[in-house]
């Protein structure tokens with residue numbers, strides 16, 4: 001990309017966008033035209049930064065806000081059900097919801113796909129809540145709730161058609177869990193894994209603190225490590241999709257996540273950390289901080305939620 005003397009402001013922004021999105025689509029151009037941007041000369045010299053950016057602030061601000069104006073049409077979290085449906089789950093299938101917490105996803109999957117499900121979780125409180133929810137949904141005949149962990153599944157070999165494992169594998173012992181998935185799945189069966197991995201932009205100290213706060217096994221937060229272990233357990237890695245900040249963008253665009261409120265809370269927590277630790281204890285403060293950072297780190301490219309489809313070869 002070249003941004004040079006004599007280029008108009010429009011041309012300059014267009015080139016930046018083409019460079020960022022690697023596309024010269026009509027969509028970009030249409031949105032670009034909607035800005036009614038005035039012509040201006042873009043120079044990248046220091047003196048010009050001060051004159052152009054600060055004295056002609058309105059033009060510069062429009063430029064800075066240009067990218068956020070362009071929604072990338074982010075998909076919502078519900079897209080994970082669509083991905084699962086694409087695996088071919090149907091009425092005759094038995095789905096294992098591994099680490100299902102309150103069974104909210106098992107309920108949605110059974111409703112959407114008309115299959116049967118078993119949800120497991122090792123936390124007794126979660127099991128109780130899952131049973132309550134399943135009963136309230138009137139799905140006791142189609143969803144079983146069991147107290148169990150991924151490392152030791154109480155099922156026969158090849159008795160499960162599909163595994164749904166959303167946001168769980170960062171907490172578990174990966175090797176025995178993946179071996180158990182492979183054991184209980186029928187041949188040709190698939191696992192849909194949604195898992196958040198650390199990116200290189202997540203500095204070691206940020207990672208250490210975040211993993212400890214979220215009870216995450218550090219090595220499980222590495223995508224290459226996960227893929228290696230999945231293959232070692234006998235799985236074929238059918239597909240990988242890095243969502244990056246997509247779900248979070250959607251939450252912001254829909255107004256269901258107030259990112260400014262989270263940043264405000266983080267700043268307050270940071271400025272009053274000593275008092276907060278005295279009042280609530282270090283573990284709770286770290287957990288609160290980690291929870292607030294989780295989504296923000298996705299926007300900043302430090303954490304990358306990823307969808308994997310693993311298949312047990314026939």
Ligand SMILES: C[S@@+](CC[C@H](N)C(=O)[O-])C[C@H]1O[C@@H](n2cnc3c(N)ncnc32)[C@H](O)[C@@H]1O
Nearest residue numbers: 099100101121122123149150166167168171172
């Ligand atoms: C972040 S929550 C995700 C819950 C649910 N899957 C979802 O996506 O909303 C992680 C869940 O994993 C469960 N969990 C932790 N260790 C586990 C293990 N070894 N086996 C199965 N589930 C586990 C926790 O109890 C918790 O319910």
